[in-house]
Amino acid sequence: MLWDPESCSSTRSTQPPLTKSAGASQQTPKRMMLWAVKTAQRGRLLKGGRHFGRSAGREGEAPEEPEPGQEQQQAGRRSLARRSRLHQQEEALDTARESAASAMSHRASSSSSSFSLADCEVIGFDLDHTLCRYHLAHSAPLIYESFAQYMVKEKGYDKELLNVTPESWDFCCKGLVLDMEDGNFLKLSEDGSVLRASHGTKHMTPEEILETYGRKEWKHFKTMSGMVSRSAKYYSYDNYFDLPGALLCARIVDGLNKHSPRRKYEFWKDIIAAIQHNYKTSAFKENCGTYFPEVKSNPEKYIQYCPDSVKKWLRRLKDNGKILLLITSSHSDYCRLLCEHTLGNDFADLFDIIISNALKPGFFSQSPNQRPFRTLENDEEQEALPALDKPGWYSQGNSTHLYELLKKMTGKLEPKVVYFGDSMHSDIFAAHHYNNWETVLILEELSGDHDMFSTETESEPLEKKGKYERHHPKALNYASKQWGSFFVDGVSGKGGAEEILVNTWSCKCVCAYSTITIPSIEAIADLPLDYRFTRFSSSGSVTAGYYPKPPKSLLSSGEPMATK
Template sequence: MAEPTLSKPSEKNVFRFSDYDCIGFDLDNTLCRYKLTEMVKLEYEALSNFLVSEKGYSAVYLLKPLEANIDFLQKGLVLDFFRGNVLQLRSDGAILKASHGTRFMSEEEIKEVYGADKKWETSVAFTQNMLEYWNGPLSERIRTVSDYFDMPAALAFGRIVDSLDAKQGNRLDVYNIWPDILDGLFHMFKREHFESNEGGYFSALKNNPSNYIHKCSNNIINWLKQIKSSKATFLITGSNVDFASFTASNCLGENWQSFFDIIVCYARKPGFFTGARPFIKVENFDETDPIEGKDLELGKIYSQGNWQDLQQFLARHTGLKQPKCLYIGDNLIQDVYVPSEYTKCDAVAIVEEQGAEGMEIEYFHDDTPIISSDKWGSYFGNGQGNVGNSFWCEMIKKHSKICVPDVEVLANVPLNYEFNAFVQDENVNDFRGYYPGCPLSLSSLKEVVKQQ
């Protein structure tokens, strides 16, 4: 098959913030950047302590320092629950790399388990319909660790598999450990625990927020003010209102609410973009009464809700029948794929791996060791045509306008700056939608791009 070609830039492949009437933001790992080395370590410790104390798993394996397997960590890995395997997927659902527990499998072992083409029917189905994995039957067989909040779960999963294999002296026929890990994640992030300080996670953040949260630069603050002066702005976060207020105050300042025309907390994405849950009023961090979409008000904070009612609110606020909307977020399923696929809202992807793994420009990331992996290789794949691109690389290209490592790089250019947008053509292998530079793993096209 011929190598996909590069397209020449055209007006339709140009992206500008100034072209949008309404611009929305995710909070966690988007406007609120975490100090990921400390954050991931805290998450792993809270999760592993729960699994040992509440579920009886091996302390010898689970309570080893995270640093002992730091290179096992990567966002976007997929768990094959019953086999005890951790997978890295290609864009078509085939398996690029795999481990059993934390032990990496050879090519021959992968083919023995998943077939000569390394295409497991469940992983292929996952890449074709991610919402089936989220709530449907696939969710009982497969799970991806899609952001930095659940990324440590893959290491906990791998270490538990290692411990069970060692105890039995062989592989088990079936591993049934994911429900216990899921219980641990629910316990750690349960929204009621922010106030009660249970679970170990929220209490650590509250006691020392500067250890975990980056403050936004004046550039970002001024950029948000500039956007709000000419456009409708909104915030949609999965965090409960008390935690969202805590993190936003620490990164954006005490007047953080003034940057947005409307704020939605505990949005329960991706269902926010596909469902019809009512908005709920919030008073003193407590949910009170459901409210109809027509009664949404400027400057207020709400809980839950749905995109259709929010879009109608934005239409009323702007006076436009069909305002052009953009959403900026880091979770490629919840914040990029679902808005792009199920609404008319465009998306910008925030992917810190773009900076951590290195770009074709100088860029420093504090947390490179914990979010880049020599063992798994690049988050984006190797750039050798579509067959070498990771599933996440293809999702970024298909469902986002541009991809950046952080909001700061956006705040450094004017709102009418013309970005090269991704080309929405499966036959075109064009990575110029990455700004301010292409990830090094995809840089094989560098010279071709220059020549066109």
């Protein structure tokens, strides 16, 4: 399964929105110790209170007189209860000290200005657009087609949705946010103000943006910047599976306006239905929808082969004693197709643990009771497991039980884990925020930032091309003419002052939640395993963690290049 239903539905998480500074992982060791000790003390008082309440009579009543011989028994029971409470308090304080020590240890290890894979015992990978890269010029139109066909045939939307010109793909840009109620797409600055906007695909002028949003923070920015849950009011597009859906939603707004302009839009529920139809867990096996049947019949058209340098790098990691994880939200049958085509039929030998249908970001944030691991038999999920006790291939699961197994496998109380992924919300933020893992963001925009206005030429007449070859998008990692750079944008100075460049909200997230950011795994595959990367730092330059070099648009904004 390519999409986690949590990521698209309007169901909110039960956890409150948090920012990086408010998360437990960002507390100082001293505050962690105080918090842990106070928690233990509160537990002691609560237990004592409940014990007292049971032994005393109700208000206004005299306590019962003990029968002969009972007083000594009651005294003995009270003594045992006191000893039990003291033992529980000591255990709670020991746990508190261990938690505080763990936080101090991790904080100390993360405070270095450099990062090296050699320091990590465990190295985990996402699959789609991380280890497995797609031919975006083919996969993006196919994803769009899978949605559009359903919306037209099953939900009665305008057939014009099926006609996409090559120029239309310029609309696609990572970092956009859809305001579902207004039908507006927004590009936000790091402080939450609106830099650019469109209504559907129609570009909004600076005057229209100022009239609609002003210069203040967008109304949902605080909630969105916490990234703990999705919302029924907005959706942020942060990966290449999402982007064709952004174009589709924008064109739906255009079509609805053409028939009857409106103030509010309610098409999102139909988008969810289209996702479920095409990408539900059983869709691959049932040959359901448009996407899976096409990829199964022509995998080489949509999926890139993994470079030999990356395969050798993975084997080198294994030979150096690293534990390798594959954690993907794709179901096991689709995961197997991707891995066999990308890495070869012996791909499973490269990984100690494979977790499919992981349902990220819930894998990182949910408890073992909410997300137990399940075994697989012929790609069918079996019984829930009370714990994870050995390496293998599993489905669903949670990072808590995984980490307990990693402790056993490494023989360490706190094995250091790094996770590679391409989605800020599902991979990078979640692994960083909930688990304090090191994170490596795969951001292909790093290699496309140099060409702001790329165009693709077609060597054959359209009538000679296949069904999904007719509407090639621009290279999706290249900057959009309509939206500009992923990293920065210009804003007019007050009082007619000269335009200044500001960082985008997406750019801020990159340096806030990733340890380093690279355009592809291939970019680091030939480096020594003990190579020391400059990491992003809360006190350092926003360009520090980019490898092999920062995006040109950031350098032109006046940010200094970090020294390696």
